Amino acid sequence: MDELHITVGDLSPECEELRAEVRAFAKEHIKKYPRLQRAHNWSGRDPAFSKKLGEKGWLGMTWPTDAGGGGKSMLERYVMLEELLAVGAPMGAHWAADRQMGPLLIRYSRDKLAPKIIPQICKGEAFICIGMSEPDSGSDLASIRTRGTKVEGGWKINGSKVWTSGAQHAHYMVALVRTSDKGENRHAGMSQIFIEMDRPGVSVRPIVSQLGTSIFNEVTLDDVFVPDDHLVGEEGKGWSQVTDELKFERSGAERFLSSTQLLLEMLDEADPENRQQSVAIGKMIGRYATLRQMSQGIALMMSKGEDPSLAASIVKDQGALLEQSLPDIAYEIFPEKLGDGSEFDQVLKLLTLAAPSFSLRGGTREILRGIIAKGLGLR
Numbered sequence: 001m002d003e004l005h006i007t008v009g010d011l012s013p014e015c016e017e018l019r020a021e022v023r024a025f026a027k028e029h030i031k032k033y034p035r036l037q038r039a040h041n042w043s044g045r046d047p048a049f050s051k052k053l054g055e056k057g058w059l060g061m062t063w064p065t066d067a068g069g070g071g072k073s074m075l076e077r078y079v080m081l082e083e084l085l086a087v088g089a090p091m092g093a094h095w096a097a098d099r100q101m102g103p104l105l106i107r108y109s110r111d112k113l114a115p116k117i118i119p120q121i122c123k124g125e126a127f128i129c130i131g132m133s134e135p136d137s138g139s140d141l142a143s144i145r146t147r148g149t150k151v152e153g154g155w156k157i158n159g160s161k162v163w164t165s166g167a168q169h170a171h172y173m174v175a176l177v178r179t180s181d182k183g184e185n186r187h188a189g190m191s192q193i194f195i196e197m198d199r200p201g202v203s204v205r206p207i208v209s210q211l212g213t214s215i216f217n218e219v220t221l222d223d224v225f226v227p228d229d230h231l232v233g234e235e236g237k238g239w240s241q242v243t244d245e246l247k248f249e250r251s252g253a254e255r256f257l258s259s260t261q262l263l264l265e266m267l268d269e270a271d272p273e274n275r276q277q278s279v280a281i282g283k284m285i286g287r288y289a290t291l292r293q294m295s296q297g298i299a300l301m302m303s304k305g306e307d308p309s310l311a312a313s314i315v316k317d318q319g320a321l322l323e324q325s326l327p328d329i330a331y332e333i334f335p336e337k338l339g340d341g342s343e344f345d346q347v348l349k350l351l352t353l354a355a356p357s358f359s360l361r362g363g364t365r366e367i368l369r370g371i372i373a374k375g376l377g378l379r
Helices: 013-031 047-056 073-085 094-109 116-122 237-249 259-268 274-302 307-334 341-361 365-375
Strands: 128-131 149-150 156-160 172-178 190-196 204-207 216-229
Touching: 013 073, 013 149, 013 365, 073 274, 094 128, 094 172, 094 190, 094 237, 128 216, 149 172, 156 172, 156 190, 172 237, 190 216, 190 237, 237 307, 259 274, 259 307, 259 341, 274 307, 307 341, 307 365
Parallel strands: 128 172
Antiparallel strands: 149 156, 156 216, 172 190, 204 216
């Protein structure tokens, strides 16, 4: 099976017309990718595919037209994404730039950086990595030590970032750095700095994961000079900007559609007469449908200008639980497939190794549940 379609509720005619267009596009362009490659889903990378999406107007599609975007609704973007995620389209090259870096630049550097960078993103020609995590900091961003020192005409950056996805292929990084002392407020004194990856002093060291891939990297910044206009937003306001940005990172359909290829493999192999298989897969489809409704609701909230932070944290947490459960369910209901070398077996092995990371990326489960508890008034 090459496609997964879960129908829940109705969207606008514009959304459904777009869905048909994206579905036809996906059927034409995704068939060349082997199933194992599709199993990498949105972390898979193909710059040529990113350019194809740019040509279709599907990058930056919700951004204001006067900023170079497509002016479409959040729900239209949601439809485009879920159709491509459902078939394992390789979108890792442009992912961070389209998902959150473009909106960040439009909001906080509308007249300086955005006019240059936004057109590149919309064409699928600008890849941006996110410099947040650091060695020894874990999920505690308030403890970052990378420093931005004010010098004549700009800033000099020193420090290192780790687990930086796609840094070895990125043209740019948006780095969270400390530009002044925090004092009593742990979250004060941080700023976001836009850095070209080919600047002197920037070096990238790939980190090989248990999958044998090197999506993650450590980036060292050694006396990297950037001009004044590379400060994104206000100096010292980096924490509030980052937390606002994370609503884009935690709310999308990718938070529960990363493992769709394994579900497709299970649907291919399922015996309708096998009650155990039918019940297990039916329960999974029900959970997918629920998360889809929740994720669509977040897109609607964002289109209305409402704050989806709490809802996004819930979707991200519950989506990771669903996706991490899929390999265990596959082992239980298809024991005969284990080790047979089939595409099912290959996809299962890949996602067995990948699944533990799903509750780490975009914020650990502990961080998310703290946000949820606070949002519900429990702490």
